[in-house]
Structure formats: structure tokens, C-alpha cells
Amino acid sequence: MQTADVVRSAFPELEAIDDDELRERVVEIWVDAMVENGYDDVHAITWWPPLESKLDGDSVTTVEHVRDVTRITISLLDAVEADLDRDLAIAGALLHDCSKLYEIDDGEMNETSELVPHPHLAVHLLARAGCSDALQNVVLAHSRGSAVEPKTLEARIVQQADELAVDSLFWERNGELRP
Numbered sequence: 001m002q003t004a005d006v007v008r009s010a011f012p013e014l015e016a017i018d019d020d021e022l023r024e025r026v027v028e029i030w031v032d033a034m035v036e037n038g039y040d041d042v043h044a045i046t047w048w049p050p051l052e053s054k055l056d057g058d059s060v061t062t063v064e065h066v067r068d069v070t071r072i073t074i075s076l077l078d079a080v081e082a083d084l085d086r087d088l089a090i091a092g093a094l095l096h097d098c099s100k101l102y103e104i105d106d107g108e109m110n111e112t113s114e115l116v117p118h119p120h121l122a123v124h125l126l127a128r129a130g131c132s133d134a135l136q137n138v139v140l141a142h143s144r145g146s147a148v149e150p151k152t153l154e155a156r157i158v159q160q161a162d163e164l165a166v167d168s169l170f171w172e173r174n175g176e177l178r179p
């Protein structure tokens with residue numbers, strides 16, 4: 001299977017993006033991340049070693065987590081009464097953790113992750129791919145590690161979706177919120 005098809009089948013939520021060019025740009029960023037880091041199997045990327053080691057029970061993959069965040073984002077888009085750019089939020093959710101492929105080697109955080117923290121590395125990848133400033137803000141602001149605040153309601157939704165997804169992982173397995 002072509003790498004782009006691996007990405008499309010891993011993330012069925014891509015179909016929720018209306019704009020063809022934006023959807024293909026999201027696929028392309030994931031494909032580049034896989035090729036540049038030697039991944040054939042997108043499901044082989046673990047979620048986040050520093051927190052995963054604190055989870056009781058089974059492990060979690062980045063694909064599972066990104067899909068959780070995207071599903072929660074779509075639910076929030078459906079629920080919030082405001083004129084929202086759904087493509088912006090859904091693309092942001094699908095891309096928010098694309099940098100992990102560059103940050104984790106053999107299940108351990110690498111030196112890149114220390115020198116160029118997670119949200120900054122992700123925004124670099126989006127800028128390189130020509131993503132809009134608004135989409136870069138969604139990804140940059142999803143993690144409190146960037147100290148950049150969401151500037152749109154769409155960015156706030158993705159930030160909240162990520163926090164809810166992580167809290168629910170811990171609630172399900174450990175019976176407590178994220179440590």
C-alpha cells in the first residue's frame with residue numbers, strides 16, 4: 001500500500017474535511033513525517049512515553065490518540081453554537097501531534113524533543129507545508145508547552161479536545177485525571 005493510502009486508512013476522519021486541498025495537505029504532512037522517520041506502519045508510533053509509562057494497563061498509539069482528539073473535536077463543533085471553520089479545527093486535530101514521529105525513537109523521547117519542544121516542532125512542519133497561520137495557531141496552542149494561547153474558538157476546541165482525550169485515557173485505566 002502507498003504511504004498516502006496507509007495514512008488515509010488510519011484516519012477515516014480525514015473525510016470530514018471538505019476542502020480537497022487541505023485534506024491532501026494533511027495527508028502529505030503525515031506521509032512526509034513517516035518517510036523522513038522511516039515508518040512504514042503509522043500504527044507503530046507510540047502515544048507519548050513520559051505519560052504512557054504512568055498509564056495502568058494497555059499502551060496507546062499516536063493514531064488512537066489523534067483519532068480520539070479528532071472525534072471529540074467534531075463533537076464539540078457539532079455542539080458549540082457559533083459560526084465555526086470546521087475544516088480548520090478538524091485539520092488541526094489531525095495534525096496536532098504530527099511532530100511525534102520526529103520526537104520518539106524506539107519508545108524513548110529523543111534529543112530533538114528536548115531542544116525543539118513538541119508544539120514548536122509541529123508548527124515548523126506545518127509552516128514548511130504551507131499551512132495557514134490560523135492552522136499553525138491551532139497546532140501551536142494545543143499544548144501548554146508552547147505558552148501560546150489559542151487565538152480562535154477552533155484552536156480552543158482542539159486544545160480542550162486534547163485535554164479531554166488525555167484525561168479520559170487516565171480515567172479509564174487509572175481512575176484518575178492526567179497526573
Ligand SMILES: [Fe+2]
Nearest residue numbers: 069096097162
Ligand atoms: Fe495530543
